[in-house]
Amino acid sequence: MAKNIDLKEINLNSLPQKGKPVQLSIAGGIVVIILVLAYFFLYSGLNQQLTQLKQQEEELKQTYADKSKQAANLDKLQAELNQINGSFNLLLKQLPTQAEIPNLIQELHESATKNGLNMDSISPVAAENTSSSSNTKADSDEQQVIQTLPYQITLKGNYNQISQFVRDVGKLSRIVTLNSIVLKRNDKDNSLTLNAVANTYKALSNSEIAAQIKDKKDKKDKK
Structure with a gap:
């Protein structure tokens, strides 16, 4: 070893x-x-x-x-997208055209008269005071395809008449919403005065959208 x-x-x-x-x-x-x-x-x-x-x-x-x-989930998402697009197109059809705006104002007058209300005034509001979009930078960069057309209205009547008027506005053939509603009681006759902004909405035409895009581009170029 x-x-x-x-x-x-x-x-x-x-x-x-x-x-x-x-x-x-x-x-x-x-x-x-x-x-x-x-x-x-x-x-x-x-x-x-x-x-x-x-x-x-x-x-x-x-x-x-x-x-x-x-x-x-692709097929499901595509079906949901098609449904959303269909709903959006349906809503667009409910928006008044520029030519229908006077008739829509007339319908508001008729709804007030039908319910026994006195339409003291109805006047357009400056667009910059009631813009539907936010003032944030993110929103300002977004392309707007729908324009808000606000009108200041003043009505006088009792509670039931005003309530029925609001319901009738919701049933109009074109979309109208009531915002900034203020009710005041008149001490003399116990009637109510309604101050509100009636908003209707118009789909922008292709030329209006193109002008909007050009305007935003010009503003960016100036900065």
């Missing part, structure tokens, strides 16, 4: 003079050390690469799952 070998006592110059067992033991030890070091460095790098690949695999799986859900 070969004796234990102390590597510190080995003289490489005298190694050829040693016996075969010693030479084989030293060579084997060196090979083992090289293999251990090579395995350590190689495995460390491969392990890190494997961890990254596993992370990428999980990310790809999540991306695939998200895309699959979107693809599965």
Whole structure:
């Protein structure tokens, strides 16, 4: 049996003079050390690469799952979009044209008269005072396709007459909304005075939309 070998006592110059067992033991030890070091460095790098690949695999799986859900809901979303577009087009048809605005004002007069109300006044309000859009920068950048046409109205009558008038306005052939409603009681005869803004809405024509876009572009160019 070969004796234990102390590597510190080995003289490489005298190694050829040693016996075969010693030479084989030293060579084997060196090979083992090289293999251990090579395995350590190689495995460390491969392990890190494997961890990254596993992370990428999980990310790809999540991306695939998200895309699959979107693809599965595509037909449903398209159907909802078609329904929204249909509803929007239906609402557009309920908006008065420019030529119908005088008739709409006449309908408001008729609704008031039918309910025994006195229409003291009806007058257009400056657009900048009752703009339907916000003054934020985000909203100002949006393209407006519907214009608000506000009218200040003043009526006098009793509570039941005014209530019926409001219901009749909601049944008009074209969309009209009542906003900024203020009711005041008249002490002399206990009647009520209604001050409100009657808003109707008009779909902008293609030429009006084009002019709006050009106006916004010109304002941006001036800044």
